[in-house]
Every structure is written in structure tokens, then in C-alpha cells.
Amino acid sequence: MPGPQDDDKPPTTPGSNNGSAPPPAKPKASILSFQASQDVKRFAKKYRTEISASSSSVMSTFVAFPLDFAKSRMQSYETSFMHTVKDAYKAEGLRAFWRGVGPPMLSVTVVRTISFSFYQKVKYYLDTKITDVTGHSPLAIANAPGSYPNAYTLACFGGAGAAAGAAITTLSCPFELTKLNEQLAGKVAREAQANCIAQNASPMVDIKTGSWNTARRLIRDRGFQGLYSGYRLHLLRDTIGTAIYFTTYESAKQLMANARGRSPTSPYAVVVAGGLCGILTSALIYPIDVAKTLYQKALLSAGSGYAARPKISFLAAGSYRGLGVSVLRSCLLNMIFFSNFEMVKKRINALDVD
Numbered sequence: 001m002p003g004p005q006d007d008d009k010p011p012t013t014p015g016s017n018n019g020s021a022p023p024p025a026k027p028k029a030s031i032l033s034f035q036a037s038q039d040v041k042r043f044a045k046k047y048r049t050e051i052s053a054s055s056s057s058v059m060s061t062f063v064a065f066p067l068d069f070a071k072s073r074m075q076s077y078e079t080s081f082m083h084t085v086k087d088a089y090k091a092e093g094l095r096a097f098w099r100g101v102g103p104p105m106l107s108v109t110v111v112r113t114i115s116f117s118f119y120q121k122v123k124y125y126l127d128t129k130i131t132d133v134t135g136h137s138p139l140a141i142a143n144a145p146g147s148y149p150n151a152y153t154l155a156c157f158g159g160a161g162a163a164a165g166a167a168i169t170t171l172s173c174p175f176e177l178t179k180l181n182e183q184l185a186g187k188v189a190r191e192a193q194a195n196c197i198a199q200n201a202s203p204m205v206d207i208k209t210g211s212w213n214t215a216r217r218l219i220r221d222r223g224f225q226g227l228y229s230g231y232r233l234h235l236l237r238d239t240i241g242t243a244i245y246f247t248t249y250e251s252a253k254q255l256m257a258n259a260r261g262r263s264p265t266s267p268y269a270v271v272v273a274g275g276l277c278g279i280l281t282s283a284l285i286y287p288i289d290v291a292k293t294l295y296q297k298a299l300l301s302a303g304s305g306y307a308a309r310p311k312i313s314f315l316a317a318g319s320y321r322g323l324g325v326s327v328l329r330s331c332l333l334n335m336i337f338f339s340n341f342e343m344v345k346k347r348i349n350a351l352d353v354d
Contacts, residue, residue, distance in 0.1 A: 021289030041351045052344040057109040060337040064314045066097035066105065067329030070194040072183040073198040074322030081325050100182025103211045112337075114171065119246060122162040130156060142254050149251040158247040165242025169235045174227040176234065177218070178211040181292065181300050214300075228298040233292035233309070241285040248277035249338065267339065274338030278330035278346040286326060287312050287319035 009210050036044070044051060075083045123139070130152055132136040138156035141147050218226035221258045258268035282289075291312045298307035 012342055037349070038354055041073045041353045044348045045351060048161075048345050048348040049116055049120055049347065050113050051112045052341045054109050055344055056337045056340040058072070059340055060104060060333045062098075063103055063336060064333035065249045066331050067332070068097070068104075069097050069183050069324055071326045071329060072180055072293060074154040074325060075290050077299050078318075078321065079343065081190065081322075081324045100179045103175050103182075104179050104249050107172060107179075111175075115168045115242070119160050119164040119242075120142050120169055120242045122163045123156060126159050141172065142250060147254065149254055153251065153254070154247055157250045161246030162239050162243035162293060163291045165238040165240075166235060166247070169231070169238045173231050173234045173239070174179060174215065176331075177227065177229060177296055177300075178214045181214045181269045182211060184297060222299075226299075230292050230296040233295060233312075234342040237285050237288040237292055240288070241281050245277050245281045247253055248280050249273050249334075252276045270338050270342045271335050274336075275331040278332075278334035282326045282330040286323050287314050289326070290314055290321065291318050 069088070070084050072080060073079065073088065074081065077084075079087070092099075127137055127139045134152065136152045138152040141150065142153050142157075215227060218229065222229065250273075252273035253269050256272050265268050291310045294310050295307065301307075
């Protein structure tokens with residue numbers, strides 16, 4: 001009776017030489033020749049947006065975090081970029097530029113993944129509604145060769161972006177608040193030490209607060225709602241900012257690709273659209289972001305006390321302190337994010353699924 005391995009051998013024919021050499025053995029599988037199973041491929045295709053967004057968020061957040069650190073300090077203190085960098089490096093070392101990066105790596109990944117997934121769902125929903133009312137499909141227009149952005153596409157992308165931004169603020173606000181505290185902790189601690197020395201008091205100040213300790217302190221001083229200090233300004237910033245963000249990205253990609261007869265995911269179009277959406281979003285909502293940072297800084301320093309909410313001013317010079325760093329950070333972050341996002345999604349789409 002043939003053994004189980006005989007199934008892999010070619011059948012013998014009458015008159016064949018059974019004593020001939022056996023066929024060459026199949027090469028053993030190695031980790032370098034790993035092939036995903038059909039179940040894994042189907043899972044990847046089903047959740048391609050989430051997989052692409054999460055992997056891209058981790059990479060882009062880590063790379064651009066030092067610029068985010070500098071932006072937060074420049075918004076909170078009247079210092080230049082070089083002074084901020086030199087001061088932090090001299091007093092706190094290189095690690096200061098990534099202090100607090102852990103929570104954003106987690107929160108930004110979760111928030112962006114949910115945001116992109118939510119955006120996709122709302123985008124298709126709005127496309128259906130706009131098509132029913134007007135007879136024009138925004139997504140069909142955006143994907144048509146030679147097409148340009150119009151009122152239908154702008155309404156669809158902007159509405160979906162605003163909805164996504166508003167939806168994820170509840171999740172992102174506590175994480176961003178603790179991140180801000182970590183970024184400012186070293187500077188605040190040194191100021192406190194200087195005041196203690198001036199008053200002949202003990203200069204014992206711990207700058208290693210930690211995100212968990214910050215969250216516990218906020219809950220202790222202000223209750224659970226302390227985790228949402230500055231929530232209204234955060235909601236305003238993210239609702240407007242995410243609407244601008246997705247509208248700019250989708251429209252720029254359409255102009256750079258479809259309008260010129262190219263693939264909408266061509267590297268050139270993706271890089272330009274990603275950088276442009278980061279630049280415009282940062283520039284247009286920056287005064288709101290500054291007001292949010294100043295208000296949250298005041299609340300973090302006030303304990304259980306009162307802190308006045310600063311006014312949002314689009315004309316005051318102080319409202320744009322650190323804008324250059326913010327624009328550079330956002331441009332770099334989104335160029336990296338969208339390039340990796342589209343590349344991963346394209347590779348997942350190319351998987352052969354039975």
C-alpha cells in the first residue's frame with residue numbers, strides 16, 4: 001500500500017523503470033518564503049484601511065514627534081525654535097524630545113485608525129445621499145479621469161472629515177492632554193526649581209511625571225472631567241481641521257492624478273497631497289491650536305483652581321508663534337503617513353484571494 005508521501009510522486013506508467021531515481025525533493029519552507037494563508041489575506045483585505053492607517057501612524061508619529069515637542073513649547077513660551085531646542089537639549093538631554101511619545105504612539109494610532117475608518121463610512125454615506133438628491137456622485141466625479149474638484153466632491157469630503165474629527169475628539173482629548181503635560185513638564189519643573197531657590201525653599205521637583213500620574217492628578221483635582229480640560233477648543237480644532245485635512249488631501253490627489261490621467265495612488269500625487277493637506281490644516285487652524293495649548297497648560301498648572309479660557313485671535317502675532325515648526329512637522333508627518341498608507345493598502349489590494 002502506498003505511503004502518505006507517495007501522493008507527491010508522479011504516477012508510474014506501464015513499462016516505466018521503477019528503479020529510476022526519484023524526483024527531486026521539494027525545497028523546505030523557510031521563514032523567508034512565508035506565504036500568508038487565504039484567511040489572513042481575506043482578513044487583510046477586509047480591514048485594509050485599518051491596517052494601513054495603524055502602521056503608518058506609528059511610523060509618522062515617531063519620526064515627527066521632536067517637532068511636535070518643539071511646537072508645544074514654543075506655543076507655551078515666547079521662545080524661538082533654536083532657543084527651544086538648545087534649551088531643552090542642554091537641560092534635559094536628547095530624551096526630552098521624545099518624552100511622552102508613548103501615549104501618542106498608542107492614541108494617534110487608535111485615533112487615526114478609527115478616524116479613517118469612520119471617514120470612509122461617512123464618505124460613502126454622503127455620496128449616496130448627494131447622489132440621490134442631485135443625481136451627481138461625488139466619488140464617481142473624483143475618480144473619473146480628467147475630472148476636477150467641484151461643489152459635490154468638496155461637500156462630500158468636507159462633511160465626512162468634519163464628522164470624523166468630531167467623533168474621535170472624545171477619545172483623543174485625554175491622550176493629547178497628558179502628552180502636552182509631558183512635553184511641558186521639564187520646562188515647568190525648572191521654573192518651579194528656580195522659584196524655590198529664589199525663595200530659599202527646597203528645590204525638590206520631580207519632572208518625571210508620567211502620563212498615568214498626570215491622568216491621576218487631573219482626576220484627583222478636577223474629577224473625571226479633568227481628563228477633558230480644554231475639550232471645547234479641542235473639538236472645534238479637530239472638527240474644522242479634519243474637514244480641511246481630508247478635503248485638501250482628496251482634492252489635491254484628484255488634481256495631481258486623475259485630472260492628469262494618472263493613477264490616484266501614484267507616489268507623486270500622494271506625497272504632494274499629503275504634504276499639502278498637512279500644511280494647510282496646520283496654518284488655518286493654528287490660532288485655535290495655540291488657544292487650546294495655552295488653556296490646557298493653565299489648567300494643568302492650576303490644580304483645582306480656575307483658569308480663564310484665552311480668546312482665539314486670527315490676527316494677533318502671538319497666535320502664530322511656532323507656526324513654521326508646526327507646518328514643517330505636519331508636512332513631514334503626512335507625507336510619510338500617506339505614502340506608507342497608500343503603499344500598504346495597494347499591496348493588500350494586490351493579494352490573490354480565492
